[in-house]
Amino acid sequence: MGIREDIDAIVKSGDVVLFMKGTPQFPQCGFSGQVVQILDHVGVPFKGVNVLENDAVRQGIKDYANWPTIPQLYVKGEFVGGCDIVREMFQAGELTTFLEEKGVAIRDRAIG
Numbered sequence: 001m002g003i004r005e006d007i008d009a010i011v012k013s014g015d016v017v018l019f020m021k022g023t024p025q026f027p028q029c030g031f032s033g034q035v036v037q038i039l040d041h042v043g044v045p046f047k048g049v050n051v052l053e054n055d056a057v058r059q060g061i062k063d064y065a066n067w068p069t070i071p072q073l074y075v076k077g078e079f080v081g082g083c084d085i086v087r088e089m090f091q092a093g094e095l096t097t098f099l100e101e102k103g104v105a106i107r108d109r110a111i112g
Contacts, residue, residue, distance in 0.1 A: 003060040010057075011064070012077045015104045016046035019061045020071040024048040031083035032071045038090045043107040044099055076102050 011017055016039070022028030024036050024046070039046050051058035051070055062068055065079045073080040075098070080086065089095040099106060 003056045004064060007057065007060050007064045010049055011074045014047040015076055015102075016044055016099075017049060017074045018046050018071055019049045019051055019057075019074075021050070021052050023050050028052060029070075031069075034083050035071045035073060035086050038086055038095070042090070042096055042099065044104055045107065075099065075104060078102075 018024075018032075018035060018039065020027060020029075020032035020035065022032055024040075027033035027036050028050075036048070049057070051061060058070070061070065061072055065072055067079065067082060069082050071083055071086075073082070073086055080089075080098075086095065089098060096106065
């Protein structure tokens with residue numbers, strides 16, 4: 001199996017998958033950290049994939065989506081975008097609606 005097939009399997013391995021630098025608990029770049037914060041705030045469980053652990057995945061994900069930057073967010077196997085797009089969707093109130101329309105379970109969160 002080639003790297004494209006490996007990445008395709010990872011993309012489809014969960015409802016929400018974030019290819020990022022670092023881990024959800026310890027992001028290694030500000031853009032990855034912003035997307036993690038947004039997803040945590042929205043209350044959506046997600047799988048983080050640390051591209052710093054594997055150069056083939058780091059380059060391969062850019063080729064897979066034809067998108068030059070990391071992080072990259074996938075929902076139900078579909079590429080959503082990078083930090084700027086996720087942030088804009090969140091600020092416009094579109095991210096939660098998008099996730100719900102895709103059938104992604106969102107955790108209840110305290111409103112404070």
